[in-house]
Amino acid sequence: MDLFTEQRPHSIAIAEGACWLPGFALPEMHALWPCVKHHLTAHPPQHMMTPMGYVMSVQTSSMGALGWVSNAQGYGYSPVNPSTNVSWPPLPAVILQLAAEAAGKAGYSQFVPDSCLINVYAPGCKMGLHQDKDEKDFTQPIVSVSLGLPATFLFGGSKRSDKPVKIPLQHGDVVVWGGASRRFYHGVSPVKAGTHSLTGNCRINLTLRKAG
Ligand code: MD6
Ligand code: FE
Numbered sequence: 001m002d003l004f005t006e007q008r009p010h011s012i013a014i015a016e017g018a019c020w021l022p023g024f025a026l027p028e029m030h031a032l033w034p035c036v037k038h039h040l041t042a043h044p045p046q047h048m049m050t051p052m053g054y055v056m057s058v059q060t061s062s063m064g065a066l067g068w069v070s071n072a073q074g075y076g077y078s079p080v081n082p083s084t085n086v087s088w089p090p091l092p093a094v095i096l097q098l099a100a101e102a103a104g105k106a107g108y109s110q111f112v113p114d115s116c117l118i119n120v121y122a123p124g125c126k127m128g129l130h131q132d133k134d135e136k137d138f139t140q141p142i143v144s145v146s147l148g149l150p151a152t153f154l155f156g157g158s159k160r161s162d163k164p165v166k167i168p169l170q171h172g173d174v175v176v177w178g179g180a181s182r183r184f185y186h187g188v189s190p191v192k193a194g195t196h197s198l199t200g201n202c203r204i205n206l207t208l209r210k211a212g
Pocket of ligand 2: 130131132186
């Protein structure tokens with residue numbers, strides 16, 4: 001085993017095409033965290049509105065050619081930040097590399113995301129069960145990186161009523177889904193209050209996709 005494999009030992013299957021990679025991002029954290037922190041200072045996360053007119057509890061920012069946006073017209077992707085009309089900054093190399101390595105470990109080669117959604121969860125924030133279906137190419141997986149406070153990730157099936165498995169995500173964990181589970185329902189339970197040495201009192205999630 002090389003050092004790289006030793007540092008990132010296991011992959012836990014959670015559904016067909018989906019796996020949990022505990023601690024996968026930890027070896028890169030020294031480069032990843034400063035990059036996320038700097039981004040959030042320059043592009044402060046905002047509460048978006050759902051198409052139904054509710055304010056989302058999480059606060060959102062993006063990187064890459066396409067940022068995830070939600071407004072009265074629906075969910076989708078935009079090349080500009082809707083609050084400034086300015087393009088999102090490019091995806092940093094450390095994030096592109098981490099996404100490709102995690103996707104590769106899960107069996108998806110050559111993953112090149114063009115979108116990184118950054119969600120900031122204060123205590124009590126959650127994400128209801130939903131499907132990711134606004135991307136063009138469903139052969140490409142989704143890579144989700146968790147930072148800061150722990151959270152329970154819910155991973156269901158192709159129907160909203162499918163009972164989700166509960167995954168206790170910790171700082172540095174990565175979840176990858178694609179293939180048969182690419183459009184499976186998923187969500188996040190309300191984040192419990194706490195303090196993390198890097199993020200303080202929040203959970204931050206990076207969701208990497210090839211959207212366009
Ligand atoms: C998370 N976010 O923040 C998971 N999906 O941990 C999502 O699953 C998600 O925030 C589609 C669009 C926006 C999202
Ligand atoms: Fe999602």
